[in-house]
Amino acid sequence: MAIYGTALLACCLLCGLTAGKLIGSWVGIDADVGGVGIAMLLLIVISGRLQSKGWMRPPTQSGVLFWSSIYIPIVVAMAASQNVRTAVSGGPMAIVAGTMAVVASFALVPVISRIGGGSQDSDSVIKEGETQ
Amino acid sequence: MTGLWHLLKSVLEANALVTALAVIGCVVWVSYQLSARMTRGRVHGSAIAILAGLLLAYLGGITTGGKKGIADIPCLAGIGMMGGAMLRDLAIVATAFGVRLDEFLKTGLSGIVSLLTGVLVSFAVGALVAYSFGYRDAISLTTIGAGAATYIVGPVTGTALKAVPEVIALSIAAGLVKSILVMTLTPFVARWIGLNNPRSALIFGGLMGTTSGVAGGLAATDERLVPYGAMTATFYTGLGCLLGPSVIYFFIRLLVE
Numbered sequence: 577m578a579i580y581g582t583a584l585l586a587c588c589l590l591c592g593l594t595a596g597k598l599i600g601s602w603v604g605i606d607a608d609v610g611g612v613g614i615a616m617l618l619l620i621v622i623s624g625r626l627q628s629k630g631w632m633r634p635p636t637q638s639g640v641l642f643w644s645s646i647y648i649p650i651v652v653a654m655a656a657s658q659n660v661r662t663a664v665s666g667g668p669m670a671i672v673a674g675t676m677a678v679v680a681s682f683a684l685v686p687v688i689s690r691i692g693g694g695s696q697d698s699d700s701v702i703k704e705g706e707t708q
Numbered sequence: 709m710t711g712l713w714h715l716l717k718s719v720l721e722a723n724a725l726v727t728a729l730a731v732i733g734c735v736v737w738v739s740y741q742l743s744a745r746m747t748r749g750r751v752h753g754s755a756i757a758i759l760a761g762l763l764l765a766y767l768g769g770i771t772t773g774g775k776k777g778i779a780d781i782p783c784l785a786g787i788g789m790m791g792g793a794m795l796r797d798l799a800i801v802a803t804a805f806g807v808r809l810d811e812f813l814k815t816g817l818s819g820i821v822s823l824l825t826g827v828l829v830s831f832a833v834g835a836l837v838a839y840s841f842g843y844r845d846a847i848s849l850t851t852i853g854a855g856a857a858t859y860i861v862g863p864v865t866g867t868a869l870k871a872v873p874e875v876i877a878l879s880i881a882a883g884l885v886k887s888i889l890v891m892t893l894t895p896f897v898a899r900w901i902g903l904n905n906p907r908s909a910l911i912f913g914g915l916m917g918t919t920s921g922v923a924g925g926l927a928a929t930d931e932r933l934v935p936y937g938a939m940t941a942t943f944y945t946g947l948g949c950l951l952g953p954s955v956i957y958f959f960i961r962l963l964v965e
Contacts, residue, residue, distance in 0.1 A: 643799050
């Protein structure tokens with residue numbers, strides 16, 4: 577049943593957020609430290625285990641997949657309920673920050689491509705890609 | 709006629725979340741149509757939809773003078789619920805479903821290096837820009853840095869650290885600028901940065917991180933590269949949400965305070 581998948585997802589989020597709050601209180605700040613990230617790791621590990629045991633039937637999976645497919649609309653709703661009017665005054669900063677991040681990341685692609693990958697290695701991956 | 713409007717309004721207000729689902733569905737549909745017809749899919753529908761969302765929030769802010777964007781209009785209050793932290797976090801975690809840790813580990817050192825570098829560099833650049841624009845507190849610097857990572861890592865980090873709403877909105881805007889730029893510029897810079905094989909696509913995904921930007925940009929470059937880039941990009945949001953409100957925040961706090 578779909579609710580099993582949704583319940584698993586909900587439990588992962590609750591555990592992650594609790595863990596995040598706990599870590600926050602340990603380090604002395606009243607904030608959630610990495611809760612969503614922990615929840616994602618939990619879901620990856622637990623659902624992976626369940627799938628390899630054959631316990632994630634398609635209806636159960638659909639209970640998770642629905643929420644993942646409604647992610648963009650929820651982000652749109654999130655964007656629509658932000659305090660944009662006030663943020664517009666800081667607009668140039670948002671544009672500069674976004675642009676600089678892209679420029680820096682583009683520049684790093686060839687740099688990191690050189691790490692750990694001999695020409696043989698990349699050749700083999702290309703072949704793998706072409707057969708797809 | 710006004711009687712009918714009042715009746716409709718009472719239905720819309722009493723079923724706020726349902727109204728939100730209907731309205732956001734229409735916004736998304738129009739945006740994807742615009743993407744396909746006006747930009748021939750070059751700018752991904754999701755980016756146009758988020759931009760439309762921010763525009764609606766601006767219009768809502770002007771007409772009501774409130775702080776919650778379009779959700780300040782009573783019959784659209786459900787949009788605030790739909791886009792609130794609770795459902796947002798649930799949907800974000802759900803996107804990790806189907807990601808296989810072992811497949812990522814197979815990409816080896818370069819995948820991991822690209823992810824860590826991508827997250828850290830974006831945070832650093834975003835925080836530096838925020839600093840140069842006059843922000844001095846660790847929470848705002850981290851949140852804007854998180855926005856320079858992606859428009860998801862921004863608000864998740866900002867909410868976790870209890871940043872002020874304006875800073876969270878700015879972080880979304882920064883992430884959106886990044887996403888749109890990656891989508892539109894990738895085909896043009898692909899040759900310069902050697903983006904023509906799966907390995908560099910994996911690294912590209914890990915460095916950029918914005919899943920919609922990476923998927924859109926790679927699709928416009930060479931469709932066969934999309935799954936490679938998208939795979940590492942899905943880890944980016946998780947890593948950003950994990951490191952942002954923790955290690956990176958502590959480091960930035962150490963630097964400025």
